[in-house]
Amino acid sequence: MKVLYYDCFSGISGDMNLAAMIELGVDVDYLEEGIRALGLGEDVRLGVRREARKGITGTKVDVIAPDSHHSRTYTDIVALITKSSLPERVKERSIDIFTRLGRAEAGVHGTTLEEVHFHEVGALDSIVDVVGAALCFEYLDVDKVISSPVQVGGGMVRCAHGTFPVPAPATAELLTGIPVRGGAVQSETTTPTGAAILASIVDEFTDSFDLTIDAIGYGLGTKDLEIPNLLRACLCHDDTTGGIWATGHAMMAECNIDDMNPEQYEHLSDKLFEAGASDVFYTPIIMKKGRPATKVGVLYERDLEHDILSVVFKESTTLGIRTHPVTKHMLNRTYGTVHTPFGDITVKIAFLGSECVHMKPEYEQCRQRAQEHGVSLQRIYEEVYRSFDGCSSE
Numbered sequence: 540m541k542v543l544y545y546d547c548f549s550g551i552s553g554d555m556n557l558a559a560m561i562e563l564g565v566d567v568d569y570l571e572e573g574i575r576a577l578g579l580g581e582d583v584r585l586g587v588r589r590e591a592r593k594g595i596t597g598t599k600v601d602v603i604a605p606d607s608h609h610s611r612t613y614t615d616i617v618a619l620i621t622k623s624s625l626p627e628r629v630k631e632r633s634i635d636i637f638t639r640l641g642r643a644e645a646g647v648h649g650t651t652l653e654e655v656h657f658h659e660v661g662a663l664d665s666i667v668d669v670v671g672a673a674l675c676f677e678y679l680d681v682d683k684v685i686s687s688p689v690q691v692g693g694g695m696v697r698c699a700h701g702t703f704p705v706p707a708p709a710t711a712e713l714l715t716g717i718p719v720r721g722g723a724v725q726s727e728t729t730t731p732t733g734a735a736i737l738a739s740i741v742d743e744f745t746d747s748f749d750l751t752i753d754a755i756g757y758g759l760g761t762k763d764l765e766i767p768n769l770l771r772a773c774l775c776h777d778d779t780t781g782g783i784w785a786t787g788h789a790m791m792a793e794c795n796i797d798d799m800n801p802e803q804y805e806h807l808s809d810k811l812f813e814a815g816a817s818d819v820f821y822t823p824i825i826m827k828k829g830r831p832a833t834k835v836g837v838l839y840e841r842d843l844e845h846d847i848l849s850v851v852f853k854e855s856t857t858l859g860i861r862t863h864p865v866t867k868h869m870l871n872r873t874y875g876t877v878h879t880p881f882g883d884i885t886v887k888i889a890f891l892g893s894e895c896v897h898m899k900p901e902y903e904q905c906r907q908r909a910q911e912h913g914v915s916l917q918r919i920y921e922e923v924y925r926s927f928d929g930c931s932s933e
Contacts, residue, residue, distance in 0.1 A: 540786065542750055543679060545686035545737065546771040550728025553668025555758040556736055558598040559772035560675035561587060562756025573674040574667055576624045583663055590759055593767040597757025602664035610656045613641040616666065625670070632673035632739065639735045643712035665732055672736045679774070683786065685748055686741045688718035692728035710734045716841055718744050724764045738842060743788045750775035783892035787867040789817060790841050792848060794857040795824065797832035804833070807854045811837055814846040838865070870896065879922040881908045886923065898927055
């Protein structure tokens with residue numbers, strides 16, 4: 540498994556990220572081609588050079604663009620990215636990063652996402668930083684992203700709306716739920732753009748990992764600080780599973796309920812799935828004094844925590860929720876088509892390494908075929924299993 544590791548001992552910014560990714564092998568011409576796809580003009584380009592910070596040599600990237608104090612709305616930026624000729628996954632990642640930035644700004648300033656006016660973030664160099672990050676992620680094609688806790692620095696920082704303590708309000712909002720450290724220097728070391736990039740692409744924040752390092756990149760910051768002002772990024776591989784299954788990370792929310800009408804659980808599930816939950820399940824349990832109850836379990840991505848917990852509190856009778864990170868181990872899966880006398884049926888096929896170990900017909904298609912042909916659902920399933928000719932089914 541190919542892993543990207545961020546060592547944020549001195550924080551992260553958009554330009555530091557670009558520089559570190561270039562050191563890891565991202566082609567500069569590829570990045571500039573992607574930037575041109577935005578239609579920002581030929582005057583917008585990357586300046587790439589080698590420098591050193593505290594004796595450590597790395598890459599410094601500057602976005603060269605005409606001076607612009609033009610502020611852009613979130614809608615303006617989404618339209619700019621959407622109408623570009625960038626690959627779809629790059630568009631989606633770029634918009635996700637800007638959406639996180641917009642929500643953070645909206646939360647700080649008490650406005651809506653659509654009404655947010657970006658100042659620093661809306662400048663051309665910040666647009667390039669964000670889209671460049673999405674391009675780099677696509678280029679490296681890693682299976683997982685891990686980061687150390689994030690150093691935010693200390694002191695005060697001047698923003699468009701005034702002078703604020705570090706981390707700046709938007710940065711603090713973006714880093715909610717992410718482990719941070721402060722005080723290494725009296726300066727801002729993590730910017731809102733850097734925080735949004737981490738919040739968008741990192742699967743796990745940890746000090747402890749078991750990986751083999753294949754390449755190291757140093758992305759240099761602008762200031763000369765008491766510590767090396769750089770982002771260290773590593774391309775690694777993880778052979779602990781031998782590549783025979785995939786590993787991912789998510790959050791789990793749980794609560795025990797003994798005073799809710801069971802008819803309302805279906806509504807709770809619907810609302811949780813609407814909020815983005817990956818899975819919702821209910822387990823019968825016995826609480827103290829022999830009281831029967833139901834344990835509600837919700838699996839979700841970390842950045843959705845606020846929305847998920849809000850739904851549980853609003854739509855159930857619980858007074859408290861437990862949350863904890865979980866590691867998911869998943870068989871690699873693909874889809875195939877099985878030809879039966881009742882029509883084609885889509886099946887999900889699971890692999891343990893290269894070995895096909897499970898096959899499951901799609902229920903809704905089986906049910907539809909049973910209704911169309913006036914036969915039992917069980918008959919359809921039997922025909923699918925009989926006609927399945929192994930992992931070569933197409």
